[in-house]
Amino acid sequence: MTAHLLRIGDDIIAIHAIVTDEGVTLIDAGLSGDLGILTAALAGVGRSPADIRGVVLTHGDTDHIGIAEALRARHGVPVYILQADADLATGAMPARGVKADAWRIGPTLRFLWTGLRRGALRSPRPSAVVAMADGDVLDLPGRPEIIAIPGHTRGSAAIRVSAVGALFLGDAITTRHVLTGAEGARLAPFSDDAPRTRVSLEKLRGLPEARIFPGHGPEFAGTAADLLDALDLRRID
Numbered sequence: 001m002t003a004h005l006l007r008i009g010d011d012i013i014a015i016h017a018i019v020t021d022e023g024v025t026l027i028d029a030g031l032s033g034d035l036g037i038l039t040a041a042l043a044g045v046g047r048s049p050a051d052i053r054g055v056v057l058t059h060g061d062t063d064h065i066g067i068a069e070a071l072r073a074r075h076g077v078p079v080y081i082l083q084a085d086a087d088l089a090t091g092a093m094p095a096r097g098v099k100a101d102a103w104r105i106g107p108t109l110r111f112l113w114t115g116l117r118r119g120a121l122r123s124p125r126p127s128a129v130v131a132m133a134d135g136d137v138l139d140l141p142g143r144p145e146i147i148a149i150p151g152h153t154r155g156s157a158a159i160r161v162s163a164v165g166a167l168f169l170g171d172a173i174t175t176r177h178v179l180t181g182a183e184g185a186r187l188a189p190f191s192d193d194a195p196r197t198r199v200s201l202e203k204l205r206g207l208p209e210a211r212i213f214p215g216h217g218p219e220f221a222g223t224a225a226d227l228l229d230a231l232d233l234r235r236i237d
């Protein structure tokens with residue numbers, strides 16, 4: 001099976017697609033206005049949204065679920081999330097009230113503007129989700145393996161896709177702080193329990209995948225061990 005990775009969106013908010021002979025798996029679902037850029041990116045490799053077999057969410061925050069409901073409603077695409085974040089994603093539990101640690105005007109405006117432009121204020125929540133569990137290997141293109149890494153949210157997941165040599169960490173970490181613009185790998189802002197994330201990430205230390213993708217910021221080129229050794233434990237500059 002050949003598999004390759006498409007990165008859709010930008011370093012502020014990205015969606016990742018695993019494209020294989022069996023179809024497409026999406027990792028996270030961006031913002032509600034992202035259907036157009038997703039469709040264009042898939043067309044570039046001869047695929048369409050109808051080829052998407054599943055959306056796997058790293059967690060339930062609104063900047064990661066944008067097009068999940070549209071794909072579910074139009075194409076019957078199942079939306080997977082760890083049970084502990086299911087209510088956050090569907091809206092059965094209200095959005096989290098987490099304060100930012102720090103912010104600077106330029107990067108904050110860029111993040112907010114990206115959100116507005118790409119539909120953050122009108123993201124419909126998925127009306128149904130499929131609960132996944134720690135250790136699951138989903139029967140989806142690329143066979144994503146789910147590793148629970150609670151901390152940013154209770155139901156945060158690392159998604160391991162060996163077929164493309166990648167780990168997707170959602171907002172456990174960031175490589176460019178959306179509110180300060182600070183570069184480098186660090187624990188992400190807006191976390192329920194950032195020290196718990198640091199402990200959770202140790203579960204990944206022995207994994208061989210050498211491409212790590214956060215929900216916000218550029219790729220970290222290295223293994224989980226490299227990331228843990230490089231991690232700046234300050235969440236702010």
Ligand SMILES: [Zn+2]
Nearest residue numbers: 061063171215
């Ligand atoms: Zn996020």
